Amino acid sequence: MSGVQGYDAVVVGSGPGGYVAALRLAQLGRRTALVERDRLGGECTNYACIPSKALLHVAKIIDYAERAAKYGLRMRVESIDVDALRKWRDGVVNSLSGGIKYLCDNYGVEVLQGEARLRGGREVEVRSSGGDSKQLRASSVILATGSTPIQLRGIEQDGELVVGSREAMQLRRIPGRLLIIGGGVVGLEAATLYSRLGSEVTIVEMMPQLLPGADQEVARYIERTLKQRGVKIMTNSKLDKLEKRSGAAVATVVTQGGSTTVEADEVLVAVGRRPSSEGLALIGLEMDERGHVKVDAGMRTNVPGVYAVGDLVGPPYLAHKAMKQGKVAAENVAGLRSEFDSLVPSVIYSDPEIAFVGLTEEEARARGQVVVGRFPLSASGRARTMDETEGFVKVIADAADGRILGIHMVGYGVSELAAEAAMSMEFMATLEDVEAVIHPHPTLSEALMEAVEAARKRSVHIFQK
Amino acid sequence: MSGVQGYDAVVVGSGPGGYVAALRLAQLGRRTALVERDRLGGECTNYACIPSKALLHVAKIIDYAERAAKYGLRMRVESIDVDALRKWRDGVVNSLSGGIKYLCDNYGVEVLQGEARLRGGREVEVRSSGGDSKQLRASSVILATGSTPIQLRGIEQDGELVVGSREAMQLRRIPGRLLIIGGGVVGLEAATLYSRLGSEVTIVEMMPQLLPGADQEVARYIERTLKQRGVKIMTNSKLDKLEKRSGAAVATVVTQGGSTTVEADEVLVAVGRRPSSEGLALIGLEMDERGHVKVDAGMRTNVPGVYAVGDLVGPPYLAHKAMKQGKVAAENVAGLRSEFDSLVPSVIYSDPEIAFVGLTEEEARARGQVVVGRFPLSASGRARTMDETEGFVKVIADAADGRILGIHMVGYGVSELAAEAAMSMEFMATLEDVEAVIHPHPTLSEALMEAVEAARKRSVHIFQK
């Protein structure tokens, strides 16, 4: 065992929350260590956000190709070389994980490989896989240990027949029939990906709608669209039993009507995640009943000098939320005043994509009088030129003063409209403010402006009485 | 000849300026006639914005396919059926032009087919192609006659060997060698399109940079990228002579070094446009030396009751500018107070795309102390997952107060970031304001936020000393 090493700050976990915190600390001149037991970049870069989007991009190219005859392109997808696809995917992941290493090296963040264990407030033990351990001492500790998938009781994940999101996004193979338990973000992205790659996909969701918590109109729209594309969707349904029979899985699903069996060559369990907070109670950290570490707006826990960010501190489980919180924590550690008080937009890379920010229509109506504007992408010139006319943009505003309360979108490319939606709300914009912004033609972003005009009953590109 | 018909307003020209003005007038309860001699939707919908983007989308699919082997997709473009492509293109154009007809019918705008001639302030004669004519009288007239391409002196456009943008975007054929005179927006989009379709493309531009007037760094970047893709680019060069020799064109181009000849199977003349204002002086309209009708912020000309909008009133020649001006004119005609005072973002659908708003770096530096932040798309996770890492986002801000002065972008998908860029400037945002907006991960829009952070020397995703 080597001697105790001192730092201004030790960051535990190198996902978007942790690596961003460490880099910001170094930018602010703090001597910083970043501890990671697995790969730099955390869940997001290595197993989640990035590989899923890389694979979905390729899946989209297959879609373009399959529709290309319509445009006079005689083109065929002769085969999919899963090994080559996985290799490209790996290249993308490795280059981004390597990029984080490059940034740490250049900014002077010390990266320590190993499992961190907190021993009292600001002492951290790091145990490498080789077995040797290091003691670190720091004025401040930022915890960014992220989350892990929730396992279904009684359902063993063998990583072969029954898998989690990591295996699904590793693309070990393309199963003939894929059963997805859980119709949330991960389930929808996996359904989009594997159905494009040729799998027969079934989604089983316990709640009455896909994406529980999302705007109902959006959820219904994506359900209908996925069904049209051949994805089977069972809402109000629950996996009751999973048996293995000659290499296949036989699932018993309890629906409202009764009970059915679904056979599958692979089962993806995507029923949510929980915070990786085991052992943290030992140092006296306060947590909520689901195990999230409690923090204030400055990302401070109840233990002085200990901060926490990212999935660990609660929903939404999103990378950009973790990054922002990482910056806030780092700035506070460095003695600046910083608070986490921004709106968090959501983005889902199903096809069509989904993006939203602010209140759902249901939430907004429950709070008071609202006006709602909708613009269908079938009326968008840009969408037509790309043959991507599914979906809509919906804007919800306060009926009294026009303040925008929520923006909900389904459609090709709406992920890139989410930042503008978030900006409008962050600026407390009214409908009139957004209408004043000239949106270039032809772009999908015009649909956001048109929905804003529609809420004022003055979109000229749809007929409104 | 029928009797005189009376309207609250007559709109001349049904491009984005005119049809939007007419629809807004009808929304405001005004009895409105819209006169068009050609197709509803004007240049933009029928011959410019829309067909070019539809064709460019298909060209992009070819690009995806050609690179797909890298991702394990064995796919081949066996052939391009130009007739089928043109037919699809026509379908897109017709559906959008038809959509404008639908909107006019439903909102109660009377569409009159024919050539309008102003006879005194508010009397308009409409002569149909059949030869019969109608007299209209209106309280107000909105002129939206658009623009026409500038012809090169001494170069005859036969529509076969030597063509303009309309023919180019009709895609009559894919020439083996295409010579483009003019490296502006139309030239760059045509170069992107035809080089993807297989033509050998040469651009001749008189000025020292492509896209004269655009930010130099952006212009240099797109020049380099197009060259890497095999497009020949001659700047500081002028077409001197064009001869036809056995079905091909032989162009003599005077460069700084001397004189060269370029052979081509088609020559596209894209050297700019001029306002369609012939005959308007007759009714006493004031114009600038280039023939643009002079207007105030309410789009009023010097002749009472006569308004003008769109390309007719001057640059930038952009559809969204025309639309906004159309709304402003209509609102003023209807007695509301409305002014055209918004920033106009530019979008160019080359590959990579270009988008910008506000001052160029050169303009901003000439006015005072600025800070500049740049973020390369090679450092964007989203760009990596799409294998589209060319380009950058550049943000220019006032050094004193952080107010954003200009945003310039080159890269895949940046057209959809332009609205956010415009919004930030329209909302008078500082760097700090934009940084406070959470940009979802992984999206290209993050690059805009990172460039903003870079201007403050605190992007964590690039190394800044």
Place this chain on the structure above:
Amino acid sequence: AVPAGTPAGVRAMPAARRLAKEAGIDLGKIRGSGPGGVITVSDVKKAQEERQVGKGEAR
């Protein structure tokens, strides 16, 4: 283009600029409640109301 007519150093949202111009209110005299002190349309409305109240009291 943006803030022609807006006093130097003053930042205001588009709807706020329009209303201030129509109502003849000097944006330089309003404190903004938006991010970083940006003046929102409700700030201008409030100033408008205060001005009316002020006038009433003066009478």
